[in-house]
Structures are given as C-alpha cells and as structure tokens.
Amino acid sequence: MRDETREARQAQIESAAYAVLEEKGYSGASMLAIARRAKASNETLYNWYGDKTGLFHALVRRNAAELREMLAAQIAGGGDALAALERLGPALLAVLTGERAVALNRAAAADPTGELGQAIGREGRETIAPLIGQLLEQARAQGALAFDEVDDVREVYLGLLIGDVQIRRVIGRMEAPDAAACAARGKRALALLKRLYAP
Template identity: 55%
Template structure:
C-alpha cells in the first residue's frame, strides 16, 4: 500500500513537472517550481530524483511505460505479432504531447546533456530489445536474412521519418490512432519488402545466376 501511494505521488509530481515544462520550458523547470506545482516539499523531490537531470530522466522513463507494457505483453508471441503491436505503440508515444515537450527541452539545451539522456533512456533502451525480436524473426524465417542493425535503422527511418521534427516544430498536429496504425503497418511491410529484395539479389549472386 505504501509503495502504491508513493507511485501515485510520483505520477502527480511528474504530471506537475510536465505542466511546468510546457509553461516555462526546461530553463524554468526548477525543482522548486515543480515542488510548488505538485504541492510537494523540495526535499522530497531531491530525495526521489536527485537533481533536475534525474527528474528529466524519470519523465523520459515514465513516458515509455506504454511501449514497455506492449513489450512485456508480447513475451512469447511470434516476432511478427510483436512487431505489429510495437510499431503503433512506439509511434504514438513519440508523437504524443509529453514526448514533444521532452524533445523541445532537449533541443533547447546548449550542453547536449538532455539529448544524451533522452537517447540513453529512450532509443538506446528500445533498440536492443527490437534487435532481439528481429533476430528471432530471421531465425524462424518470418523475416528475411539481413544485418539486424541495418534492419532496425531502416524500420525506424520508415516508421518515424521526419514526424518527430515536425511535431516538435509545430508543423504537424498529433495524429490519430488510425493514422498511426496505417503508418506503422506500411513501415513494417516496406522494411520487409526491401530486405526480401536484397536477400533475393544475394541469393542470385551466390548461385551465379545474375546476368
């Protein structure tokens, strides 16, 4: 019960942090400002998060919870089923208002520290997991033979493209679930098609049948 109460309080503090971030930007995201917005003590914030960077990291990790839940639910499912669930969950998170706020903060940080924190707690965490799913797909034949890292990069490029930048700059509104599902399916289908073609060409070369 005590742990549940702390989790609820942390959710309230992090919601307050997003409100401060959206209103004042990262420069205005002080521990004191968040404490006041959350009606919490400054001491609690420092005890739980350490410092402003620790709070920012907690916001990032909290934002990937939905994606992590999808990954957890996908345990034991086929690689293709997992990928079809993963794509929409990741894209919805990346294009949501909280991710936009975090990316705007990172873009405004001249030190680059926030960008590194965002990468370490986001893509650098999801990427290795995705690599393991793709490797299983290659092994069971549901995905074409390919370099796993190249397939990850291609898939991310087709899935995300310039949508994050457009959201951060305000050039794109938050898309609806149908748009996200359609883009995720097209990204997966095109990734597979590209690497199937590459595999076919490689097989022709190996067999000596290329004209």
C-alpha cells in the same frame, strides 16, 4: 508511504514537471518550481529523484515504459515476432508523437547544456532500439525476414515507421496522429520491411 499513494504522488510531481518544462524550458525548470507546482516539498523531490537530471530521466523512462514492457514480454515469450512488430509500430509512433515526448524534445532542443537530450537518448532510443533489434532477430530466426546486419534493418524499419513525423510534431507543423493513422503507418512500415527483407 504506501506504494499506491507514492505512485499517485509521483504522477502529480511528474505532471507538474511537464507543466513547468513547457513554461520555462529545461534550464528554467528548477526543482523548487516543480515542487511548488506539485504542492510537494523540495526535500521530497530530492529524496525521490536525486536531482533535476534524475527527475527528467524518470520522465523519459516512464514515457517509454509501456514499450519496454511490451518488447521485453515478446522477447522472453517468443511467439510470432512480426505480429508483435505490428502491435509495436503504432504504439511506438503514438509515444514519439505524444504531447509528453514533444514537450521533452522541444525542451531538449533549447537546452544549451545538452543534459536533457542525453537523458532522452539514454532512457529512450538507447534502451528501446536494442530491444527492437532483438525482436527483428526473432523474426529472422522464425524465417519471416532475411538480413545480415540487424542494425541496418532496424534503422530501415524505424525510418519507414517514423520518417519525419516526430520532427514535424516537435516544430509544430502537424497535429498528433490519431490511433487510426498510427495503425496505418505501422502496417505500411511492416509491409515495406517484409518486402525489402523477404526470405
């Protein structure tokens, strides 16, 4: 199968997985139900993803792929770390409050096995947070921020950026912020961070 054909097929399967997830929750989202929704064979799903856990790991990984790539490129290329953080903040907020992340988090909250929550942790926060830490360390090396413990400043930044917005989205208490709202919140978080950790 050509790469572009496989990519398109995977996108169909993953869209079907989100639809089944929203209807049946994580425990009810069987590989067979997802295969039927995607009009794919059960064998294809098992060959490509291994099992249901592998499929949902892939969903979380794909949801965070753009952020990982953005962070990795900045870290590898150097450049103005705070300018990169200004671009990252709105993108991160948009992903975390988007329909797919909300669907995954709702399903994880209702999953008694904890498997989906573990996948979200491993493929999401535990992958992205260290990269944000490296970006903050670049900012310190460039003389833009001053701090001792990178873990502390990273938690402060994420708290300023995200606050309770994601949980309010997940429990249905707010609509997804639009691009302007994400940009404004990202700008405010960065301004406060610069004030708190001024050299």
